[in-house]
Amino acid sequence: MSEILIIDDDQAICDLLTERLSRLGHEASCATDLAGGLSAAQKGSYEVIFLDVCLPDGNGLMALPSLRNAQSCPEVIIMTGQGDPDGAELAIKSGAWDYLEKGNSLSDIPLILNRVLQYRREKASTRPMVALKRPGIVGNSPKMLKCYDLLAQASASEMNVLIQGETGTGKELFARAIHENSSRSQEPFVVLDCAALPETLVESILFGHDRGAFTGADRTQAGLIKQADQGTLFLDEVGELPLNVQKSFLRVLQERSFRPVGNQKEVKSDFRLVAATNRRLQDMSEDASFRKDLLYRLQSLVIPLPSLRERKDDIKEIAVMHIARLCERYSIKTKGFSHSFVDLLQTYSWPGNVRELINALEHSIIAAGDSPTLFERHLPEAMRISLVRASLATHLPAPQNQEDLPNEKDGHLPRLAELINSETAKLEKWYLAELMNRTQGDLKQALTISGLGRTALYDRLKKYGISRQGS
Numbered sequence: 001m002s003e004i005l006i007i008d009d010d011q012a013i014c015d016l017l018t019e020r021l022s023r024l025g026h027e028a029s030c031a032t033d034l035a036g037g038l039s040a041a042q043k044g045s046y047e048v049i050f051l052d053v054c055l056p057d058g059n060g061l062m063a064l065p066s067l068r069n070a071q072s073c074p075e076v077i078i079m080t081g082q083g084d085p086d087g088a089e090l091a092i093k094s095g096a097w098d099y100l101e102k103g104n105s106l107s108d109i110p111l112i113l114n115r116v117l118q119y120r121r122e123k124a125s126t127r128p129m130v131a132l133k134r135p136g137i138v139g140n141s142p143k144m145l146k147c148y149d150l151l152a153q154a155s156a157s158e159m160n161v162l163i164q165g166e167t168g169t170g171k172e173l174f175a176r177a178i179h180e181n182s183s184r185s186q187e188p189f190v191v192l193d194c195a196a197l198p199e200t201l202v203e204s205i206l207f208g209h210d211r212g213a214f215t216g217a218d219r220t221q222a223g224l225i226k227q228a229d230q231g232t233l234f235l236d237e238v239g240e241l242p243l244n245v246q247k248s249f250l251r252v253l254q255e256r257s258f259r260p261v262g263n264q265k266e267v268k269s270d271f272r273l274v275a276a277t278n279r280r281l282q283d284m285s286e287d288a289s290f291r292k293d294l295l296y297r298l299q300s301l302v303i304p305l306p307s308l309r310e311r312k313d314d315i316k317e318i319a320v321m322h323i324a325r326l327c328e329r330y331s332i333k334t335k336g337f338s339h340s341f342v343d344l345l346q347t348y349s350w351p352g353n354v355r356e357l358i359n360a361l362e363h364s365i366i367a368a369g370d371s372p373t374l375f376e377r378h379l380p381e382a383m384r385i386s387l388v389r390a391s392l393a394t395h396l397p398a399p400q401n402q403e404d405l406p407n408e409k410d411g412h413l414p415r416l417a418e419l420i421n422s423e424t425a426k427l428e429k430w431y432l433a434e435l436m437n438r439t440q441g442d443l444k445q446a447l448t449i450s451g452l453g454r455t456a457l458y459d460r461l462k463k464y465g466i467s468r469q470g471s
Ligand SMILES: Nc1ncnc2c1ncn2[C@@H]1O[C@H](COP(=O)(O)OP(=O)(O)OP(=O)(O)O)[C@@H](O)[C@H]1O
Pocket: 136, 137, 138, 139, 165, 166, 167, 168, 169, 170, 171, 172, 173, 174, 236, 278, 318, 354, 355, 358
C-alpha cells in the first residue's frame, strides 16, 4: 500500500480517483488548492502526487519543484483538462513523472502507478554504496541531511539543478560538490558569475568570439559555454542574467549549440547546468524580470539551502573546522573556545550566514593574539553590540497588561507630569542596570548602545547608584 496525494479543485475528480486508488490498495488524501496541497506534501509521506494545473490559488506546474522537494521526495503526475503539448513538455522537463489528460487517460492510472512505484522500489534498493563526497561541507542537522539527499540525487543524474539560498549559505560549495560526485568530475567546472557580466561583453564571454569580430578581438577566444564542454557550467547569481541573454541562453539549453560572436557556424557544447540564486525567481518571473520558460528549465531539481540561523546546531561544528583552517593559514596553533563564545555564536542571527561566521572567527583569532582560547570579547564589536541591542529590545518592559500600568493615587489619576517622571525614572534605572550587565561594564560599548555621552552616562549611573557591574 502506498500513500498518494491528489491536488485538484474538482471534488468529483478527487472522489473518483480516491475510489480507484483505494480499489488498487492505496491510501489517497485530497487537497483542493495549492496551499493545502503543499502543506499536506510537507507533512505526509506520499510516494506519488496527482497534481492539477489550474488551481484556484495558482498554477500547479510552478509548485512542482516544492512538491518534489517534500521530505518523501514524491513523484508527481500532472493532470489537466486541456490537451496542451507545450505544457506537457514543460511538466516533464520540470521533473514530473507523467502528464495525463483528465477523462481520456484516467484508465491508464493503474499501469502508470505500477511503473512509478516499481521505479521507486528499485531506486531505494540501489542507493549508491559509495560515500558522497562533501568537500568542505559541514553540518548534520536534519535540514542539511535533506540537502545531502538532494545532492546525491543531483550527482547521480544529468538534471538541471537550481540551488537556492541566502548569501553565504554554501551555494557554490554545493555546486562544486555536485560536479565532484558526478560522472563529469574529471572534466572542467566552469563558473559564470552572472552579477559580474559587463553588458558589452556578455555575448562574447558566454559564446566566445572569432578574431576580428569586434574592435580589440585580436584572437579567436572560446566562451565559457564551450569551456564547460563535457563538464559542468555553474551559473552563479542566475537572477542577475540580463533579459536579452536569458533568451539566448534558453536556446543554448534547448539545443546545446550556439554561434560565437562573428561566426556563422554553430558550435556544440555538452555541458551539465547547475545554477544558483539568492533571489525569489518565482516572483521575478511573475513580474517578467525573469523568463518563466527559462525558470522551468533551470529548476528540474531544486536544492534549497537553509540559512545558518535555521540550523544553529551546526554552528559549533562549522566553527571547529574553520578555526582549524584559519589557524593553519596563519601558521599558529589551533585555538580552542569558551562555552560562552559558542553560546553567542548560536544566539546571533547571521544575516551573512557561513561567510559571516568565518569572518567573525578570523576576527576573533586575530583579536585573541597569543591567547589559546577564544572568548566572546574577541568577537567583532559590531556583532556584540547587535546581540546586546537585540536582547535589550526583547527585554524592554512595555506595559501590556493592566497590572503593568501605574497605580491610581487614592482612586484618582495622578498628574501626567508626575506619572511621566516616576515611570521614566523606573525605566531609566532598569535600562542602565541591564546595560551594565549586558556589556559587562564595558563603557565604550555602553556608550555606543545607549547613545549617551560619557558625562550623561556617568551622571545617571551615579544618580541611580548603579555600579559598572549593573548592581
Ligand atoms: N556547510 C558548510 N560547511 C562549512 N563551510 C561552509 C558551508 N557552507 C558554506 N561554507 C563556507 O562559507 C563560505 C561561503 O560559501 P559559498 O561561497 O559557497 O556561499 P554562496 O551561497 O555561494 O554565497 P554567495 O551567494 O554570496 O555567492 C565559503 O568559505 C564556504 O567554504
